[in-house]
Amino acid sequence: MSTDKAANEPDEFTNPTTAALQLVPRRLPTVMFAIALFAYLIAVTQRSSLGVAGVDAANRFDAGGAALSTLGVMQMAVYALMQIPVGMLLDRFGPRMLILAGAIGMALGQAVVAFAPTLEVAVLGRILVGIGDATTFVSGLRIIAAWFPQRRVPLMQQWFSNLGQIGQFLSAVPFAMLLHWSNWTVAFLSTAALSVIVAILVAVVLSDTPWKRTAGSRVSLRGAFVKLGDAFVRPGTRMGFWAHFSSQFVGTVFALLWGYPIMVQGLGLAKELAAVLLIVPMLVGMIAGPWIGLATARWPLRRSNIVVLLASLMTASWIGLIVWPGVPPLWYFLIVLVATGVCGPGSTIGFDFARTFNPASSYGSASGIVNIGGFTASAITMLLIGLGLDFGPQTAAGVPSWDAYQIALWAIPLMIVVGIGGLLAERRRTRSRLAAEEGVTVAPLWLAVARQLRRKHDN
Template identity: 35%
Template sequence: MAWIVWGVGVFAYSVTVMQRTALGVAGLEAADHFRTTPGVVSTLVVVQLFSYAFAQVPIGVLLDRYGSRIMLTAGSLVVAASQVLLGVADDLPLAYLARILLGIGDACMFSSVLRLLPRWFAPARVPVLQQVTGVFAAMGQIASVVLVLPLINGLGWQPGLLIAASLSVIGAAAAAAWVRNAPYGEEVNVVDEPFSKIPRAVASVTRHPATQLGFWVHFTSGFSTNAFLFMWGMPYLIVGQGMTQLEASAYFTLLSVAMAGSGPILGALTARHPLRRSNLALIMIGALIAAWAMVLAWPGRAPTIALVALVLLIAVNGPTTGIGFDFTRTNLPHARLGAANGVVNMGGFIGGTTLVLLMGFFLDQIAGGQAYTADHLRLAWLLQIPFFVVGIAGLLLSRRSLRRRMAAEGIIVPSWREVVERIRSKRAGGDA
């Protein structure tokens, strides 16, 4: 039953991810449909991501109160309605409303699935299953490339989106029928307190250093990936690197497959080395910075191997955001995980949304109403630099606070020098 409950939740979530990323892969088609520029289309993505990010905490509070079953069902129905509205919209105001609804519905999904895991599975399995949940998000991204984009190109804007929306209705029905908040006979474990006390509880959760560290891990590893997936990745590959749409779609498919493959590996490493989770995140973030530096510094079109490396590291940093949720899971009570995970989940989406908005504004300014060039896009991606600086600083500061709190509770994270000395001592003892 545990696998059925989780599997249905993952299906509903992956369909939502397909709806979420559809506008990113069909950004040029959206610009044609609404008779505007890709820069204006990027504001649709910005509205969607802002509504998603700022709905996280209110949705998390509702999740702690009502449980995953209701939230997965309601979220899927709202997502379906949003795609129907986008399909029938012929002007931008309705499109903006559709993306606001999508962001709100989307906010119900991931945290709802995560909240099920500690109730249905043994603790040792949870870190890996968190990442496998993200793997199915990658399947949703692939579906947006291989299903939604061909539907829009083959049948037209409205029929393509209406067919896609029907899958979210199926997800809602499945969640209502099969998802249960806890195994039969066990306490459901939801919050039942006056709404007047909720703001204080949310503030307490937000102040916890584990929540803050989770937020900064999610922010720093997620903003670049989200900006690439949701808006500027496809234009960069097509315009900035001179690819055809088919070639760019192949890179997006590679990204999704790599994201799916790396998730369980990162989950296993997180479970095996719980005191080194933040170091694992920093290694992945550092590798992504190096890949972007190499590609953006390359004159003209970057070599294929450099572009493949960039796409693979963008992919790996997708599941790296999931490490942020492990800090809340192991440091906060289960009844508060909805709100705590909502705060964490805001990180990469606030960062990604802000970057998408800045890049769109910057590109429209330097292009002067003309088509974007490769040099324009190269300069736009350099706007990531302050995001990485702020994110890494926040990560290191919040990690220091959490480690001080852990030390007060008797949990000491040994330094790397101590770890090396311990390994040497064990080897010396073995040789003796």
């Protein structure tokens, strides 16, 4: 790759134009996307490996529901808390360095979990996993923004987000099989080795932009905080936060910690079937995500309506599960999993808000703010479910009954409603700012639909 900059190559802090990207070898963006995707896929594997190990962890560490939830809660809390510094570091050092550091951190964290003699040591390991995981997704989004034309970015973001969820399959099937056929230490050391492979690949091949191996803004600490503050005061960034908050956390809570116990302890499903069902939302999301990306690119002024529609659908499905008289049948639980999978990709729209309402030089800070949303909701929901289970009815064997899960799972619709409320409030501020600064007035959806129908009728 030439180090001489052509006249029409973009500044490293500016999203490249289509004309500038025509100078890049045709297959190189695909290679960079594939490496970033592999890094994220393995990060998801590390993140969700605890999901199928929840019952084993309870037995290994003799932990109850609230104590067990600390494994997932601490990981998610650290992930969320790291998003602000990660966003600032992303603007400062570029995505390649952060993905590399994250892979090393996750490898160390899973190794700690592998040998953990107590729950407290295992929590420390999962904290390291959370720190490493925190760097990967937003860094991959920056890679996409640097290597692809802007009209393709929303679609590529959906492919990135949803193909990365294949990591849930790796944890739900191969990892689960390895865990049950060998032992705890071998299984978690094997996942640690995957992150070592990522670190080597990123160090050798990945580049931040088509023109720079590592691109970052050489700003002072004070300047980094100024960028962060500028990103936060934009209502479009905060709208992205609530879009992510309301859409992402359900799939994370299900895959990372409580899905497997819900199915095995609550619904009484076989462990083998539960391990397979863990990947249903991921598979559905892979199908729905690209269509949501196309809709986002086609109707950019209606992105918030898409998020609200998806979040409302997910809320209705989970409430139906909770209020079902007795233990719900498998067919309805499958509907809930499909709804969760369809709605999950709506969270990626939050990053599109960050991209379009912020300059490229502060996209890392804005993305970090957005990414806090879903993982904050995840950590709170995990903890609420654990507390609900400990206070709910138990079976004779001391296992939470379905009645306990019905109480605990009200945390899910509660958090979605909070997220939708925040999104609608920030949407109002964002549209007011668009009208004042750019003269763009966004009519309510029902009025826009009525106008469109009237035009078709007149024609």
